Amino acid sequence: xxxxxxxxxxxxxxxxxxxxxxxxxxxxxxxxxxxxxxxxxxxxxxxxxxxxxxxxxxxxxxxxxxxxxxxxxxxxxxxxxxxxxxxxxxxxxxxxxxxxxxxxxxxxxxxxxxxxxxxxxxxxxxxxxxxxxxxxxxxxxxxxxxxxxxxxxxxxxxxxxxxxxxxxxxxxxxxxxxxxxxxxxxxxxxxxxxxxxxxxxxxxxxxxxxxxxxxxxxxxxx
Amino acid sequence: xxxxxxxxxxxxxxxxxxxxxxxxxxxxxxxxxxxxxxxxxxxxxxxxxxxxxxxxxxxxxxxxxxxxxxxxxxxxxxxxxxxxxxxxxxxxxxxxxxxxxxxxxxxxxxxxxxxxxxxxxxxxxxxxxxxxxxxxxxxxxxxxxxxxxxxxxxxxxxxxxxxxxxxxxxxxxxxxxxxxxxxxxxxxxxxxxxxxxxxxxxxxxxxxxxxxxxxxxxxxxxxxxxx
Numbered sequence: 001x002x003x004x005x006x007x008x009x010x011x012x013x014x015x016x017x018x019x020x021x022x023x024x025x026x027x028x029x030x031x032x033x034x035x036x037x038x039x040x041x042x043x044x045x046x047x048x049x050x051x052x053x054x055x056x057x058x059x060x061x062x063x064x065x066x067x068x069x070x071x072x073x074x075x076x077x078x079x080x081x082x083x084x085x086x087x088x089x090x091x092x093x094x095x096x097x098x099x100x101x102x103x104x105x106x107x108x109x110x111x112x113x114x115x116x117x118x119x120x121x122x123x124x125x126x127x128x129x130x131x132x133x134x135x136x137x138x139x140x141x142x143x144x145x146x147x148x149x150x151x152x153x154x155x156x157x158x159x160x161x162x163x164x165x166x167x168x169x170x171x172x173x174x175x176x177x178x179x180x181x182x183x184x185x186x187x188x189x190x191x192x193x194x195x196x197x198x199x200x201x202x203x204x205x206x207x208x209x210x211x212x213x214x215x216x217x218x219x220x221x222x
Numbered sequence: 223x224x225x226x227x228x229x230x231x232x233x234x235x236x237x238x239x240x241x242x243x244x245x246x247x248x249x250x251x252x253x254x255x256x257x258x259x260x261x262x263x264x265x266x267x268x269x270x271x272x273x274x275x276x277x278x279x280x281x282x283x284x285x286x287x288x289x290x291x292x293x294x295x296x297x298x299x300x301x302x303x304x305x306x307x308x309x310x311x312x313x314x315x316x317x318x319x320x321x322x323x324x325x326x327x328x329x330x331x332x333x334x335x336x337x338x339x340x341x342x343x344x345x346x347x348x349x350x351x352x353x354x355x356x357x358x359x360x361x362x363x364x365x366x367x368x369x370x371x372x373x374x375x376x377x378x379x380x381x382x383x384x385x386x387x388x389x390x391x392x393x394x395x396x397x398x399x400x401x402x403x404x405x406x407x408x409x410x411x412x413x414x415x416x417x418x419x420x421x422x423x424x425x426x427x428x429x430x431x432x433x434x435x436x437x438x439x440x441x442x443x444x445x446x447x448x449x
Contacts, residue, residue, distance in 0.1 A: 003332065003335060004332075004333055004335070007329060007332045007333060011318070011321070011329050014320075014321065014325070015318060015320045015321065018320050018358075019320055074318060074319070074320070077319070078314040078315050078316055078317060078318075078319065079312050079314040079316045080316050080317060080318060082285055082310070082312060082316055083310075083316035083317070083330065083374065084333075085285060085305075086283060086284075086285070086305050086308065086309075086310055087305070087306075087330065087333040087334060088305055088306035088333075088334060088336065088337075089333050089335075220302070222285075222286055222287065
């Protein structure tokens with residue numbers, strides 16, 4: 001791992017370890033979404049098996065956006081970003097470190113949320129359960145990678161929090177569709193999730209590459 | 223009025239601004255400013271709020287691009303290409319509140335792999351701070367943050383130091399210590415550009431005093447450095 005990438009990553013993890021800002025807010029928010037959906041729909045019916053994948057993805061998505069909105073807040077607060085723009089290392093490493101850090105935060109929330117999710121929705125996995133360990137990280141990376149990029153793009157805007165959702169959600173739709181379909185296929189065992197997983201892999205490769213190539217332009221914009 | 227800019231571009235100038243203007247929408251923050259910065263000199267920028275001092279510094283740092291005119295820093299047409307050799311200190315500390323001073327400095331030092339950086343603890347001692355303070359930067363006073371910020375700037379031992387209001391939030395004694403520290407850097411052929419409202423504090427190291435008014439160079443006078 002390049003040294004600058006490691007340096008940025010350790011810094012982000014250290015700050016989150018001390019504040020727990022992102023993880024706590026995401027956990028609270030996603031927990032709330034899971035509980036509200038379990039009240040809105042009868043979690044004991046067979047229908048819950050059908051919608052559980054969608055609920056999990058939407059809970060993750062909304063929770064992530066609350067953290068992504070704050071992803072660059074510390075860099076903006078005391079013009080830390082200007083100091084980062086002055087160092088002789090690539091912005092792509094900063095982007096990648098920030099994306100990996102937030103990916104880990106969201107993954108921690110998903111791991112903590114999963115048991116409650118299965119209990120609330122009375123779920124049993126009919127398909128190949130281990131594939132969830134492939135689908136969820138792929139979908140999370142799609143969300144976080146794009147989220148970090150577009151959060152950086154919108155930091156100079158006054159309505160940056162609104163702007164992030166407006167840009168991110170439409171672009172995330174293909175990945176969301178693939179994530180929901182694959183999760184539902186795994187939970188119900190009624191169809192093969194392979195195609196959706198391939199779509200997620202393709203989406204991640206394309207959007208991560210484009211973000212890495214364009215991030216320096218966004219980062220060094222006035 | 224402009225500062226003399228008569229030397230050829232290939233001369234060993236530290237930086238050159240040639241007819242530089244900067245527009246923010248229809249507002250002209252800088253208007254046709256030409257300045258040559260020589261190595262080992264200290265330039266003090268004075269002027270009222272909104273005169274264009276900070277904009278000039280940010281253009282030299284490569285954080286802003288001029289709307290018109292050219293900027294050369296260490297022979298590069300884009301100051302951004304010379305950013306490893308430039309140290310820029312803003313009004314804001316440009317550091318993380320959640321980390322200690324030493325953690326902040328260690329973070330930035332490791333982002334300069336090709337420069338022989340000062341030891342973070344040594345840089346903090348240079349600015350009169352205890353490197354072993356367990357407090358995070360968010361618990362520091364404004365003056366202490368300012369000094370930590372200066373330590374961050376000094377860390378890669380830059381050849382061009384751009385300091386925006388370095389004496390604000392600082393008591394007179396601390397400001398004098400800072401001036402003595404900067405005098406040492408100036409004697410080692412490093413160029414210093416300081417913007418300040420407290421001209422008398424920077425006077426002991428000021429080789430040139432450049433006054434800006436409404437984005438233009440109003441005067442460019444010799445200083446009387448004593449350090």
